[in-house]
Amino acid sequence: MITSEDLPRRYTTADLGVLTCDERRRFVRGGDADPRADITLAWELLYRLEPQLYDRLVSAELLHPRVLGWLPRDAGLIVEVGAGAGRLTLELVSRGREVIAIEPARPLRQILTRKLAEADHGDRARVIPGFFDDLPVASGCADLVVACSALTPAAGHGGEAGLAEMERVCTPGGCVAIIWPNHLGWLAAHGYEYVCFPGPMSAEFASHAEAVELARIFYPRAVAEVRRRGQRRVPYDVLGINPPRDLAFKQVPA
Ligand SMILES: C[S@@+](CC[C@H](N)C(=O)[O-])C[C@H]1O[C@@H](n2cnc3c(N)ncnc32)[C@H](O)[C@@H]1O
Numbered sequence: 008m009i010t011s012e013d014l015p016r017r018y019t020t021a022d023l024g025v026l027t028c029d030e031r032r033r034f035v036r037g038g039d040a041d042p043r044a045d046i047t048l049a050w051e052l053l054y055r056l057e058p059q060l061y062d063r064l065v066s067a068e069l070l071h072p073r074v075l076g077w078l079p080r081d082a083g084l085i086v087e088v089g090a091g092a093g094r095l096t097l098e099l100v101s102r103g104r105e106v107i108a109i110e111p112a113r114p115l116r117q118i119l120t121r122k123l124a125e126a127d128h129g130d131r132a133r134v135i136p137g138f139f140d141d142l143p144v145a146s147g148c149a150d151l152v153v154a155c156s157a158l159t160p161a162a163g164h165g166g167e168a169g170l171a172e173m174e175r176v177c178t179p180g181g182c183v184a185i186i187w188p189n190h191l192g193w194l195a196a197h198g199y200e201y202v203c204f205p206g207p208m209s210a211e212f213a214s215h216a217e218a219v220e221l222a223r224i225f226y227p228r229a230v231a232e233v234r235r236r237g238q239r240r241v242p243y244d245v246l247g248i249n250p251p252r253d254l255a256f257k258q259v260p261a
Pocket of ligand 1: 033054065090091092093095109110111112137138139140154155156158163165
C-alpha cells in the first residue's frame with residue numbers, strides 16, 4: 008500500500024510483488040528484505056509503483072550543460088543503460104545515428120517511449136528491457152556506452168559484471184561514460200578518469216509548491232529551508248546532495 012510518507016517509509020514488503028523474478032533476483036537481498044530498511048529497494052519500488060512521481064523529481068534535476076556538451080556529437084550507435092524516464096536519453100538522440108536505451112522497469116520504459124515519440128525521436132531510439140550484468144546487445148557495437156545515476160558497485164545495480172558488460176559492448180576506440188557517478192574510487196580503480204564542471208547549480212522544480220512537495224518525499228531534512236526560501240529553484244547544497252555536474256569515463260583501447 009502506498010502512503011504519503013517520505014521515500015524510506017513509502018512502501019512495505021507487500022509492495023514487493025510488483026517485481027518480476029529477474030528483478031527480485033537482483034534487487035531483493037535475503038528473504039526478509041524490507042523497503043523501509045533498504046533505500047535502494049524503495050527506489051526500485053518507486054520506479055514501478057509511482058513512475059510519474061519519479062519523473063517529476065528527475066525533471067527538476069537537470070544535468071549540467073557542460074556534461075551534455077562533453078558528450079560526442081557524431082557517434083554511430085549509443086547504448087544507454089538504466090535509461091529511466093529519459094533525462095539523458097532525450098539528449099543522446101541528437102548525438103548519435105541510433106540510440107538503444109536499456110531500462111529494466113517497465114513503467115519507466117513506457118514513459119520514455121512516449122517522450123521519444125512526442126519529441127519525434129521514435130525512429131532514432133529503441134527502448135528495450137535489460138540489466139547491467141546481461142546487456143542484450145552485441146559485443147563492440149557502440150561508440151558510446153553510457154549510464155547516468157544508475158551504475159553502482161552493488162551486484163544488483165551493475166557491480167563488476169555490469170562495468171565489464173558496458174566495456175564489452177563498447178567498440179574498440181569508443182568510450183564508456185558514467186554520468187553523475189557515486190563511487191569514484193571504484194571507477195578510478197578500473198581505469199576511469201574523472202571530470203567535474205564548476206559553478207552554482209540548483210534543482211529547478213516546476214513551482215515552489217512542487218519543490219516543497221517533492222522535498223517532503225525525497226529531501227525531508229531540507230523541507231523547512233525549501234519552504235522558507237519560497238522559490239522553485241533550490242540549490243543542491245540545500246537539498247544536501249552532489250549536483251549532477253560530473254562524469255567518469257574510459258576510452259576502450261583500439
Ligand atoms: C536513479 S535512476 C536514473 C535513470 C536515468 N538514467 C536518469 O538519469 O534519469 C536509476 C535507473 O537505473 C535502473 N536500474 C536499476 N538497476 C538496474 C540494473 N541492474 N540494470 C539496468 N538498469 C538498472 C533503474 O530502473 C532506473 O531507471
